[in-house]
Amino acid sequence: MNRFILAAAVAVFLTACGSAVKLDNVPVEDKSGTNVSQTGAAGGPGAGQRAVTGVELDKSNSSAAMQIANRVVYFDYDSFAIRPEFQSVIETHAKIIKVDKSKKVAIEGHTDERGGREYNLALGQKRAEAVRRALVLLGVSENQVEAVSFGKEKPAVLGSTEAAMEKNRRAEISYR
């Protein structure tokens, strides 16, 4: 019952934030051993000793409506410093997370498109960890937050303009 009320309270909060994000974990279905369609034609790939068996993962909806105001912290170019205007966002979430010790939160760091994928993954990780540290400083338990990075793989806005890149240098607070 208690749990239900809490869940309802969270739902109300998130609705207030305008969130349409699916909070469930993405199911990962391993279809090992499933063949991808192969060109049956003689001489086509896969007919000989170099057969490759394809695996198809289920489509997930994790990217649906990711850009939600009030759970995104934006960063300057090449920076991991949390700008003062985002302190209130972090404080709001710290309160919510502290109320429910069962709540798990991922801080997802992102970068703009410039540079290598792995190095950007590490840069995004630094942004995520900056937000995680800020939450912990506000009393959130380390066990409730995980800092992860998507590097440049999941831009919020497509395009190479400075405006697009500004929107992509971010950390998203994602309830799981």
Add this chain to the structure above:
Amino acid sequence: MWSSQDWDNAKMLKRYLLILVAGLIGVPALAQFRVEVSGVGLTQVPIAIAAFRGDDAAPQKMAAIVLADLERSGQFRAVDAIGAAMDESSRPEVSTWRQKGADALVTGSITRLADGRFDVRMRLWDVVRGQDLGGQSYAVVAGDLRLVAHRVADFVYEKLTGDKGIFSTRIAYVTKVGKTYNLWVADADGESAQSALNSAEPIISPSWAPNGTQLAYVSFESRKPVIFVHDVASGKRRLVANFKGSNSAPAWSPDGKTLAATLSRDGGSQLYLMDATGGEPRRLAQSSAIDTEPTFTADGRHIYFVSDRGGAPQIYRMPSAGGSAERVTFTGTYNISPSVSPDGKWLAYISRVSGVFKLHLMDLATGVANPITDTTADENPSFSPNSRLIIYATHQLGREALMTTTLDGKIKARLAGQNGDIREPDWGPMQK
């Protein structure tokens, strides 16, 4: 009421539609690497490859595949062999071929056997000395004919250059089409691509195991980066790193027993070693900065990696047993994605120069480095196992594409998709 002009237009339209339909059915998802920049000043062996007897009726044109392989290496130049009706048992008139300017000649045949397999035979001639350099024969199913053509190219390459050929090796890469990601395994020429993994979430950093049967890679399917090891023949996948935080940049030790990877489980992106079968990671190095993109040298004794411990990302080198790191790149403020040639002589990496990202090649003996491309968003170089070519990702014509280049940058070939982006190439090892 059709005027003759309209009638012609209608016929033409019909023909275009037929071509379009044929194209949709017949064209594979990805095309072959095409040589697009040809340099001068390189020593190239002039070689003639006569159409194999039976090529016309065979499912794969052996001579054409062999020739395309050799040309892409940058070390061969085609000499016209049109009309030469020969096979592996013909004794060529060497003076004729010398007159055409050829130094070498390949002849062969392809014959369908009673059991449905194909018998492929070939012979290589040194037409300067009039010498038979040997031949090969194979009996294979139709699905292995391209592999046989690549093995013939390997044989010719090794006989004439003294180096091992890499045409029968495989490459892995990732495509993004719409919102779908695929991890592909293809022949080194980009053909015969087969999807090993299809996902709605990004896949990055594929890395071939030294045995050439498994790929390690980073998948975001569980809404965070985790590392899988994937057996490509069976499709069996094993989650080897799913620690708190991000798990990325897998690299195999040359004996295939150990993976180096970047984990953030203890805060910050740091380097770890772990058994390739999974298990508890051991911390390789400790810094308060970003350490990532580890890669082993071929002898397994050192690891090159990227660190911003000096304030900007640079490439460093350290013993794989642990110990102190030494800086390798000193020019520029952004040097990433190191790849060491299997012969240990070269370091390929991406350097940002005047705001653009270019593939650079460093002579490790002298430390002298130069850009070897004209593109501006190069990424992720990987050496061919004979250290003669580099495959890398870049942007061209608004798309992400793969290129190969010779080490002098003079011969480049491009692999572009019909649609979507191609990225994250990794060149597989030599295979038996």
